[in-house]
Amino acid sequence: MELRQLEYFLAVAEEANFTRAAERVHISQSGVSAQVKALETELGAELIDRSGRIARLTAAGAAALPYARAALDAAADLREAIDEVKGLVRGHLTVGMVTGCEVTPLFAALAAFHREHPAIELEIVEANSDNLIAAVIAGTADIALVGVAGAVPEHLSAHVVADEGLIALVPPDSPLAGSKGLPLADLMSYPLVTLPEGTGIRAAFDDACVTAGFVPDVVLVASAPGAVAELAARGMGVAVLSESMAAVHPGLVAVPITGIDVPALLALVWRPRAGPALSALLPHCRREFGSS
Template sequence: MELRQVEHALAVADTGGFTAAADEVHLTQPALSQSIAALERDLGVTLFHRLGRRVALTPAGEAFVGPARQLLRAARTARSAAGEVAEVRAGHVDVVSLRTLAVDPLVEVVGRFRAAHPGVAVRVTAQDDRSALFAQVRRGDAELGLAEVGAEVPGLAVRPVATQEVLLVAPPGTRLARSRRVPVARLGSLDLVTSPVGTSTRALLDDACAAAGVEPRVVVETAHRDTLGPLVVAGAGSALLAAPQARQAEADGAVVARLDPPLRRRVGFVHRPDALAPGAAALLPLAPSPAGEGPSPARGRG
């Protein structure tokens, strides 16, 4: 099995057809078909169902794709490490971020990196589910992930970036205590706007309510987290938002209060414990670190 054959197979899987994949890898379609056929003979399995002009992965093909991506990423890392490692003059860095962190703090980090390494591209994708994000990084779909993190994330190394306070954001005109501090237990008496179960925003709400011994009264559930602040401003209900999003909602007329006790989320980059490609290794030091914190080693393999 040759790396170019692996690249060809992934191109077919990603484009859904031999014609588009041939254009992608700059081969004629017959040459690409021969490469895939040779790979299938070597593996002893069929990777694709041929469906006219389109293809679909077989079960063996689905099992092949994840390890194949890791193989190519490891090969690129090896090539870079053998060359001008410190220069970081070309290539790209793949980052997956929770949608609520894609602006703050990711934008500033990417801006610093691009200023320092203008020849390197940064490809950012968004994810709503934290577990899915961790899985993407473990599989090698992205080199770096930006998410809410604990002290440890099984199988991944953690690089803390920031600790953000989570605030209560209420509709315009809501009357709160003069201290603008609201007991967490009061969340059980509010109409709440939040994201679906399984998202990090919903987990913050559910965990806070469980700790206070109350049930959240969810009146609007939306997968579009960018709409949480506007929904509050429109009077649909109250929400828990990290400070950067809460301040934007406040500027639009919402009433913002701190929770008692304060609710905070810890934000950090995660990556596989293997050696990072040079671009990713150069990006991490450009991210801020919370006072007194630094990178933590990977723990476990789960």
């Protein structure tokens, strides 16, 4: 008994016609008929009544049908299981991260994963958070480290890495340098250097400004936190970044911005149904970043 015989038998049973069954399995009608006949010979019973225009199941055929389906389903499950194992031998993972956001635990997780699965190709792409989230949803990225305001997207699985407030980075000689906290309203008096729209930090900042009815004076936008800080160090404006980025420029002083209720979140996001390679990567990420 061969799986293809069961497949052809199932096609005839469901189509009730040898011609349509042949079209479905992409072989000739005579080929389908011959294989079904061989199955009947092996089982010692007629499975299909060919006496009319419609191919009908005999009593033996009706009894055999659920077992044929079960056998084909089991074979499909077997193929899927083997494919999952093969996916850990040869595969590809695309990992997204916010432009210029170098997070050591992510690199450590990728290194540990690579040691266990050296044949899986790893690709890192950089973009702003909105684009990375869209890439994960579209399937062009498997997982991404993104910044979001307030909450992670509901339709994605996530591991929150950091839940933090925003800071103003200023030169040591700035009048703001000695402040223990800078109210959002006071920040509006200064020119600002920020990350672009589409980033979690910018979204948290913009949401707070809209809620308070403020219009910030954003004079420069840079895609990388280091560039934002460097521009602030050169006197171009006050840099607005997250708490974890306080050390991005050691020559600047970090002042917490108060009056912002929506936190900036840094999170790993991925589609709920992870493939075998991503499923193997996730434990490394959770270990390096800690439990959320």
